[in-house]
Amino acid sequence: MLLATLFESGVKIEHYMVLATALFVIGVFGVLYRKNAIILLMCIELMLNAVNLLLVAFSTYFGQADGQLFVFFIMVVVAAEATVGLSILVLLFRNTRSVDIRLFNKLKN
């Protein structure tokens, strides 16, 4: 089978490790750089997807199904997190008329 031989065709697991790390770091960079709260949530999605990619890569590499099921459960948690996070954001936008993350430091007092 053509597709199953990916790890025998010169692509090493280290390549996927570097790719997933790069995606994760782009997500971290976005969280630090952007001030729009919705883009921040999207960067969190990006980081979670980087982890998913690495889990699937190792699952295929070792021939075990457990990693792919973890990805499945991560997707469940992400769906719940995005729903609640976005509804909180809409609520905050109605109160402050902005999605600037720096305005939310009012919660400090």
Add this chain to the structure above:
Amino acid sequence: MSLDILFYILGGLTIGTALMVVLSKHPVRSVLYLVLTFFLISANYVLMNAQFIAIVNIIVYAGAIMVLFLFVLMLLNLNKENEPKHSPLMTIGAAIAGGALFLVVVAAMREAILATPMIDTNSEKVGLVENLGQVLFTKYVLPFEVSSILFLAAMVGAVLLAKKEKQTIE
């Protein structure tokens, strides 16, 4: 050999679109680039023969979650004009912090010693629906049921947050 080249093309495109998510000024464009990133990650899953995860990734992420993000962006009517401004010092700081994290993690990975994989006969079928369903409903049946409670809690939370606002308007 061709799979090798395919991996490099897909990986490069994935990193490029992920960078565009962070760097594009328009929030809607950001969401669309993120959808493209998820499609490319799904292509990577297909390359690894994880067919079930590839389809679920497209349905759940690109289909459901990103549409939710797009709806919220349209609802809040955000555009380039009311995009929050950021200082150039913050940009440099974020780039240095991200680059340092990347270097540290890659350096740690170079030191890692990986176990050699066991190549058995059914390893290429591991990502198929039949095999995953078998494991999901035997070994992981309790987390599967618990995740339904999580969804219920998220649903109740979202409804509660929306309802509270309505009462304050009245």
